[in-house]
Structures are given as structure tokens and as C-alpha cells.
Amino acid sequence: MMVKQRIFITGGSGYIGSAIIEQATAQGYEVYGISRNETSDARLTGLGAVPVRGDLHSLDVLREQSAHADIVMHLADPMAANHHMPYEERIRIDDAAVEAIGAGLEGSNKPLVVTSGTLVVAATGAETDETSPLWEKPLNDRIVCEQNNLKLCEKGVKVSVIRLAPFVYGRGASGVGLFMKMYSNMKGVSYVEPGDVFTSAVHVEDAASLYILAAQKAKAGDIFNGVSSTNVTFRQLSEVMGDVLGLPVQSVPFDTAASRWGEFYALFLSTENRASGAKAMRELGWEPNKVGIIEDVKCGSYVSLTESLKGSTVA
Known part of the structure; x- marks a missing residue:
């Protein structure tokens, strides 16, 4: 009997994470999701995932679950629970969480798909791509997390980045x-x-399919715009x-x-x-529809x- 590949996901009970779990379980993956409380437990269980109690501060849990996983997807945002959190604190929490995930994956060359946003790239009046220049003064410091996450490639982790459109709908x-x-x-x-x-915009279900494709096909250091319009x-x-x-x-x-x-x-x-999603379509076979x-x-x-x-x- 074929053993199911195991996905560990942060943010699995959230908007995009829920859609990812639905698609991943339908494709035969076994999904474990970090869960802060009983409400999240019920949500994850209802989606067909296995809840694991903890949050982004539970570094031992993140490390252990990542070590047991074949694929890790990181979508949880520290600001989801506190919209007034200073961005510097968000970066500190995210960096610590991803470092713990990386410790569990170190040397394995297993996929870690992380989340960023297309708003890190400066406007040009035309469509931009993943190589376009960044804003000198961005709306927020999300690019710092992205760049820090990518450093794990140096430790034998296959990190890829999904830059989501401003409107995931x-x-x-x-x-x-x-x-x-x-x-x-x-x-x-x-x-x-x-x-x-x-x-730019992308439907949540199209975004979910992109995360799974990145886990399956992306190379270490790849960045993809999650944009369909x-x-x-x-x-x-x-x-x-x-x-x-x-x-x-x-x-x-x-x-x-x-x-x-x-x-x-x-x-x-x-x-x-106006971030183009053409690279994901070309290299991963992504078909937002x-x-x-x-x-x-x-x-x-x-x-x-x-x-x-x-x-x-x-x-």
C-alpha cells in the first residue's frame, strides 16, 4: 500500500489554508495543521486534517512537525490575532517560527512553501514579474520575512515563495x-x-492550487506571483x-x-x-480558472x- 505524503501547514484553518487542505486531501495527501484552540481543532478536523495544538510561538512543535512532514506550507500570520501588532514584532515572530521549521527540515531538501505579497514590487505602469525592482519604501516590511525565509535554502531546505495578490477573493x-x-x-x-x-487579484481556490503545485514542482529559491488578473x-x-x-x-x-x-x-x-502570474503558469503548469x-x-x-x-x- 502506498504511504501518503504528509503535509504540515500553519494557517490551515484560515481562508487560504482551508482551501489548500480541501485540495490536498482530495489529492491523497495527509495533512497536519497547527491549531490554537478547540475552534480551530474542529475546523481542521472537518476539513479532513489532523489538528496539532500550538501556534507560531510553539517552536518545539513547529520543529517536530516539520521533521515528520514531507512538505511544509507556512501561511499563518502573527498579525491575524493582533492587527495592532508593530510590524517589527511580526517579523520577529515569523522569523523565529520559520527558523524552527527550518531546523526540522534542515538538510532534507524537502519543500517549504512560504507566503509573501506582490505589493513588495514597485509599480511601473505595466505588468511586473518576480524579477522586477522592489519598492524603496514598501507599504510594509513583508519583504524582510520573504528574504529571511529564503536563506533556509542555504541549509538544504527547498524554499519557494508565493507572492499573493492584494486581493485574494x-x-x-x-x-x-x-x-x-x-x-x-x-x-x-x-x-x-x-x-x-x-x-491584482486571485481566487482563493486558484491560490490554493498554486501552493500545492509549488510544493510539487518548485526549485529552491523560486518565487511565484499568485495572480490571475x-x-x-x-x-x-x-x-x-x-x-x-x-x-x-x-x-x-x-x-x-x-x-x-x-x-x-x-x-x-x-x-x-499589476503582478503577472505568467511564470507560475509557464513553469508549474498553474491554470487559474x-x-x-x-x-x-x-x-x-x-x-x-x-x-x-x-x-x-x-x-
Whole structure:
């Protein structure tokens, strides 16, 4: 009887991690996931994974589980539990966790797939790729974690990086859902003028398939953009949200956006990102095929969220 390959995943009960587990178990993998509490235990068990109690501070657990795994995927973000955490602390926690994972994998040449973001790359007005120059002053310091994670290649770990699009969408959740809830509470949708800045997007299920392909096929040090669309503007996305929610849509100056949402979100909503996913398609055989972000908001997985938000507004 063929022995199943074992995946150890951090962030497995989260948005993307859940989709990865669904696809991995369907492909015959045995999945173990780090779990902070009973709620996560139930979530992982329901997905067909084996929960392992711990978190990113549980360095011995991370080391031991990685040593027993054939593949490790790191998606957990320290900021998920504390959005006000200083970014320096996020880097410290992530580095320690990945160092522990690396200690379990050292010298094995086993795959470790880690998570970054395409917003580390500077805008050019055209599509960018994984070799494009980085921002001199990025929105955050995520690139530091990426670069530190890649150093494990020197210790015999096959590290590859998935740089996710700013908008990972689908299943009626993630950032799109959060913005829709925020706009519903504000009784209006706003975009940072003039709103013609392009952003990148990828469906959560397409992103999940990319992680698995990277684990199967990527070489040590490979970086891949997890992006299926680069041709949607913030204005288009705002207008479709306003249309389905029945809310007015307006342009606001950057300073107004910063005062309403904070400077980070104002920058996020006004920063161009057109990161091409062509490398992943070419080298890994990635075939993103899910519904586009505009269509998903208009008539796909966000319909039930829209109805609930409109219902609460009426109530």
C-alpha cells in the first residue's frame, strides 16, 4: 500500500489554508495543521486534517512537525490575532517560527512553501514579474520575512515563495468581504481619486492550487506571483460593490481616505499592482480558472453576503 505524503501547514484553518487542505486531501495527501484552540481543532478536523495544538510561538512543535512532514506550507500570520501588532514584532515572530521549521527540515531538501505579497514590487505602469525592482519604501516590511525565509535554502531546505495578490477573493469572504461590510456600515463606497489605478487579484481556490503545485514542482529559491488578473481598477471594484449594495459611490482625496481608514489602507487603495502570474503558469503548469473578481461580487459567491448586509441595513 502506498504511504501518503504528509503535509504540515500553519494557517490551515484560515481562508487560504482551508482551501489548500480541501485540495490536498482530495489529492491523497495527509495533512497536519497547527491549531490554537478547540475552534480551530474542529475546523481542521472537518476539513479532513489532523489538528496539532500550538501556534507560531510553539517552536518545539513547529520543529517536530516539520521533521515528520514531507512538505511544509507556512501561511499563518502573527498579525491575524493582533492587527495592532508593530510590524517589527511580526517579523520577529515569523522569523523565529520559520527558523524552527527550518531546523526540522534542515538538510532534507524537502519543500517549504512560504507566503509573501506582490505589493513588495514597485509599480511601473505595466505588468511586473518576480524579477522586477522592489519598492524603496514598501507599504510594509513583508519583504524582510520573504528574504529571511529564503536563506533556509542555504541549509538544504527547498524554499519557494508565493507572492499573493492584494486581493485574494472568493467564497464570499476575505478582503472584498471586509470592504463590503465597512462600506455598508459607512452607508457609502469610496475610492481614492481618481480610482484608475490597477490592482491584482486571485481566487482563493486558484491560490490554493498554486501552493500545492509549488510544493510539487518548485526549485529552491523560486518565487511565484499568485495572480490571475491585473486589469481591474479600484474604481471598477468600488462601483460594483456600490451597485450590488445599493450605495452611493464617490471619489475622495488621499488625505480624506487616510483620516477615515488610516494611512495604510489609503495607500493600499491607491497603489498600483499589476503582478503577472505568467511564470507560475509557464513553469508549474498553474491554470487559474475561477470566476473573476468583478463577476464574483456581482453574481457569484458574494451575493449572500450582499443580501445579508442589505437586510441588516433595512433592519
